[in-house]
Amino acid sequence: MHLSKINVRGIRNIKQAALSPSPSINIIYGRNGSGKTSLLEAIYLLGRGRSFRSPRLRSVINTESPECLVFAVLNDGPEGQSCNETPIGVRRSGSGEFQFKIAGQQVYTASLLAEKLPTLVVNSDTFALVDGSPGDRRRFLDWGVFHVEQAPRELWRKHQRVLKQRNNLLRRGKIDREQLQVWDREFAELSEQVADYRESYFARFVPECQAAYKALSGEEVDLEIELFPGWQKKTSLRDELKASFQRDKQSKTTNVGAHRADLKLKCGGRSAVEVLSRGQIKLLVLAMQLAQGRILRKIKRRDCIYLLDDLAAELDRMNLSRCLAFLADQRDQVFLTGTDRHTLLSVMPERIYQDPAVFHVEQGVVTAEPLADAVR
């Protein structure tokens, strides 16, 4: 699966762009502020229905455009054959109206687009997988849980609803213990179901992530990953809720449950964030995202699209070269940006299965560059 055509209109400084990307590696280069990240943002908008940079989509729309639009042709035929072409598109007006279309049909939730176009991003914010909050890691894990384990999103919504009800009750001056027990029962059941889905996915994730990190860093590394489900699993969640009552009452919030789950990343027995350098953290977050894509391919036989913003930043030539080799072997479509095309092209592995496509971005104008010109 890959995007064979992309049209962008009115995204940040890109007023209009049309490109025919390579099914393998696409290099997008240009000076600071030229519009490289904006191009990735456009592709992300197509796959996720939102931006990776801003919670307010209004700021994504070009200041002189009434709306933004991304349209693409998704090709999910066998490699090299242009069959099964599906047009997909997303449009967002200045007044906030959203429209998603798959094969000319309007769809009403972004999750349908996400299923059609699994998209994974690595940018400076992705460091949060290692140095950010547990919520960042839960969202990451749940991407795999939804795409691979096909967990029902409704279960997550229900869990969230019951948690909210329980917290509302805890906020009252006088807590009705009987009513609390009713919520506890339902909350514990839902939390345990969420935890089961996460555990199944986690069992697939650990070996893939360890293998990817080893391949990217070129070292034998002692990377340990643990899944904390959100409570100490020695006891049942209902017992933990009971034991945590005084604490919950004081803090007016539920302190145990699947909403407190986290991934613990350790190297040589110590927290990864404390021992790894910035470059090593970047390799680790790349390994985490690449592991997600590999599991998707292995289990669901699906490809995904990688958006790698400023890939070369923080990486030395050896590590950058290993990353590109790993990406090329994975055979997913990759869009990577950088300010300098030579750095990226000079470490591109020779055995790459198809020539990369090169695009130059200048003041929001995207131009395809023949590879022969790009390497000059």
Ligand SMILES: Nc1ncnc2c1ncn2[C@@H]1O[C@H](COP(=O)(O)OP(=O)(O)OP(=O)(O)O)[C@@H](O)[C@H]1O
């Ligand atoms: N809504 C908007 N309308 C028009 N231009 C915008 C809008 N939002 C941001 N810009 C401008 O778009 C330009 C492109 O930004 P972008 O982040 O894509 O650049 P970049 O090529 O990734 O740069 P860098 O190499 O520094 O990461 C910036 O100059 C920014 O000021």
Ligand SMILES: [Mg+2]
């Ligand atoms: Mg950028």
